[in-house]
Amino acid sequence: MSAPAKVQALPRASELGLIGCHVCGLVCRCPGADGGVAANACCPRCGCALHRRKPASYSRTWALLIAAFLMYLPANLLPIMRTASLNDIDDNTILTGVLELWTKGSPDLAVIVFTASILVPMLKFLVLGMLLISSQRQTGWARVQRAKLYRLVEFIGYWSMLDVFVVSLLTAMVRFSVLSRVEPLPGVIFFGLTVVLTMLASMSFDPRLIWDGRDTDD
Amino acid sequence: MLITKSPETLIICEECDTVYRRRPLARGEVARCVCCGAQLDSHQRFGVNGVLALILTAMIMFLLANVWPVVTLGLNGQHSSATLWGTIIAMWQEQAQVVSVLAAMTLFFFPLAKMLSIGWLLWFARNGKRAPGFKQLLIGLHYFGPWTMSEVFVLGALVAIVKARVYFDVMAEPGIYAYAVLTLLITVFAGIDMRYLWNLKLRPWTMEHGP
Numbered sequence: 001m002s003a004p005a006k007v008q009a010l011p012r013a014s015e016l017g018l019i020g021c022h023v024c025g026l027v028c029r030c031p032g033a034d035g036g037v038a039a040n041a042c043c044p045r046c047g048c049a050l051h052r053r054k055p056a057s058y059s060r061t062w063a064l065l066i067a068a069f070l071m072y073l074p075a076n077l078l079p080i081m082r083t084a085s086l087n088d089i090d091d092n093t094i095l096t097g098v099l100e101l102w103t104k105g106s107p108d109l110a111v112i113v114f115t116a117s118i119l120v121p122m123l124k125f126l127v128l129g130m131l132l133i134s135s136q137r138q139t140g141w142a143r144v145q146r147a148k149l150y151r152l153v154e155f156i157g158y159w160s161m162l163d164v165f166v167v168s169l170l171t172a173m174v175r176f177s178v179l180s181r182v183e184p185l186p187g188v189i190f191f192g193l194t195v196v197l198t199m200l201a202s203m204s205f206d207p208r209l210i211w212d213g214r215d216t217d218d
Numbered sequence: 219m220l221i222t223k224s225p226e227t228l229i230i231c232e233e234c235d236t237v238y239r240r241r242p243l244a245r246g247e248v249a250r251c252v253c254c255g256a257q258l259d260s261h262q263r264f265g266v267n268g269v270l271a272l273i274l275t276a277m278i279m280f281l282l283a284n285v286w287p288v289v290t291l292g293l294n295g296q297h298s299s300a301t302l303w304g305t306i307i308a309m310w311q312e313q314a315q316v317v318s319v320l321a322a323m324t325l326f327f328f329p330l331a332k333m334l335s336i337g338w339l340l341w342f343a344r345n346g347k348r349a350p351g352f353k354q355l356l357i358g359l360h361y362f363g364p365w366t367m368s369e370v371f372v373l374g375a376l377v378a379i380v381k382a383r384v385y386f387d388v389m390a391e392p393g394i395y396a397y398a399v400l401t402l403l404i405t406v407f408a409g410i411d412m413r414y415l416w417n418l419k420l421r422p423w424t425m426e427h428g429p
Contacts, residue, residue, distance in 0.1 A: 105384060148231070
């Protein structure tokens, strides 16, 4: 791909009447040019439905993102784990878990857990919300940077599952009848659902929308 | 609906819809979209046989990682070990069925299905054949591919060990090492896009000749 002099001169698939299959990547010619794709058009190679953009990208992504946020509140407010021993019972939320790791365990791991369980979900809400609003307004602002942010969110998304797996492992390991036990609490379920919903949200967002309408803006 | 004369000559950026003409890449080269910077194509370092060998290694590691316990805790002479399935079952019994199902899917069933289908496809592809169920398996890989989380589990095990070390004697078990190797293999796999199988010229599979 030799770098052309003008980025704007590069052709887009929709202008050429082409459409790339979202599943297998096959380049197909679409006779119904200018946005119109036959309702039941299928990829001749893999048989999946062809779309120029992911179907109902805005509404699906908004719905999933809002649902994820609604799950995120109890995930942080409710305790995720109970450590019970002979003389005391201790309920941990995500934040107190990080603090405990910082003071008693190792600060470097505390930073990793903090990033995975608190920073990454927050970043996802902010970035996806910003991408949705800016793309819906068809602004030409910072397109390359927004495309990079989307890739970042796609890449780091599933690492938030970290805390869910930590609680699961501790539950399975710490089983010393009355002496010492770890039990999961409802917060961890909400947190797992948050991660799944944010992953689905970032998958249903179509990054091509960032670049749509660029000819009118440039 | 028509296929372009030779569909393999064109490539469309998946993130911004820009069209490029495909050209063969040299070793280590990665094609990036000049418009948005997304990766368009990368040189396939491993041939079909190479990827197949990696998949077989990953399968063995996956088996070991699931058979051996990951970690053992000791408290006053009592011992308690955790395996992946022990973890999944414990979460189910402790009223966290949602988490249990999530863990079973992302740590066991999806990784297993991914390895089995890639292995199956490549086993036939190395003889120039399309495996039975070629289309369905590649489509399936596209959808459940992003839902495998073994590498997150390894980091989770590390955090759990550090947390437990404050109160218990912690012994790392062979399972954790198998998981560590599996994570390395997963990192290698991250650079391999199985969709290149679509572009290979493969003969349809026939009963008479077998794989």
